[in-house]
Amino acid sequence: MTRRCGLLIILSSPSGAGKSTLSRRLRDWDPSISFSVSATTRTPREGEVDGQDYHFLTEAQFQRDVANGDMLEHAHVFGNFYGSPRGAVQAAIDAGRDVLFDIDWQGAQQIQNSALGPHTLSIFILPPSIRELHRRLETRGQDSPEVIAKRMRKSWDEISHWAEYDYVLVNDDLDETDRRLKTIIEAARLKRIQQPGLNAHVKALHSEFEETR
Numbered sequence: 001m002t003r004r005c006g007l008l009i010i011l012s013s014p015s016g017a018g019k020s021t022l023s024r025r026l027r028d029w030d031p032s033i034s035f036s037v038s039a040t041t042r043t044p045r046e047g048e049v050d051g052q053d054y055h056f057l058t059e060a061q062f063q064r065d066v067a068n069g070d071m072l073e074h075a076h077v078f079g080n081f082y083g084s085p086r087g088a089v090q091a092a093i094d095a096g097r098d099v100l101f102d103i104d105w106q107g108a109q110q111i112q113n114s115a116l117g118p119h120t121l122s123i124f125i126l127p128p129s130i131r132e133l134h135r136r137l138e139t140r141g142q143d144s145p146e147v148i149a150k151r152m153r154k155s156w157d158e159i160s161h162w163a164e165y166d167y168v169l170v171n172d173d174l175d176e177t178d179r180r181l182k183t184i185i186e187a188a189r190l191k192r193i194q195q196p197g198l199n200a201h202v203k204a205l206h207s208e209f210e211e212t213r
């Protein structure tokens with residue numbers, strides 16, 4: 001039987017709109033979803049664990065991985081490099097698991113345009129307002145005022161790609177956004193391409209039909 005290639009679930013949003021929060025909730029809801037731990041050259045935030053939140057690399061290490069073809073996609077965001085290590089994604093795909101990516105629009109485009117494109121499910125998270133986006137970055141309390149200002153300046157660059165995604169959610173009420181996100185994933189899992197076992201099932205139905213008519 002054809003092996004199932006899981007869904008590649010891509011979440012993008014301007015910084016602070018809530019994708020890390022939603023991504024954590026998704027993984028609690030279904031631990032079989034494999035989170036693609038990105039590599040980055042940015043400095044770890046307080047509480048971030050290497051290998052869990054990100055693989056924190058030097059720029060030389062990052063560029064070496066890119067040159068070796070070890071990044072499925074990569075991009076320069078807010079002055080740092082970010083990329084999705086290919087090996088872990090391939091291992092999850094080989095195990096038939098869904099993979100969750102928290103990446104920017106550049107990474108989303110690269111995966112959508114690759115051979116894996118037909119298996120992607122892309123979701124863009126919009127904030128309810130720019131003012132609320134700013135408030136969330138401030139209340140998250142993890143970035144300096146300069147870093148927050150930079151992310152706010154760049155927010156429109158990200159938002160302007162909203163229409164390139166399969167689904168768009170306005171993350172106003174967190175529980176409601178979370179519920180909608182799970183509904184989208186449940187529906188995508190029922191797409192024909194996600195159920196290769198259907199071919200065998202329909203074949204069996206056909207044999208039975210021929211025998212009984």
Ligand SMILES: Nc1nc2c(ncn2[C@@H]2O[C@H](COP(=O)(O)OP(=O)(O)O)[C@@H](O)[C@H]2O)c(=O)[nH]1
Pocket residue numbers: 012013014015016020038039042073074075077078082083084102103104105106107108
């Ligand atoms: N292309 C790409 N973007 C990434 C990757 N990992 C994170 N990003 C994006 O980089 C941006 C900054 O991420 P981060 O520094 O964690 O800040 P945060 O979004 O405010 O939590 C966000 O838009 C992420 O989606 C990756 O592996 N590839």
Ligand SMILES: Nc1ncnc2c1ncn2[C@@H]1O[C@H](COP(=O)(O)OP(=O)(O)O)[C@@H](O)[C@H]1O
Pocket residue numbers: 013014015016017018019020021022136137139140171172173174175177
């Ligand atoms: N719907 C929401 N309503 C209010 N606060 C939210 C909501 N979603 C996320 N937050 C908060 O906003 C801040 C930024 O969220 P986060 O998930 O870190 O964003 P991102 O990963 O997109 O940068 C966090 O403090 C988070 O708890």
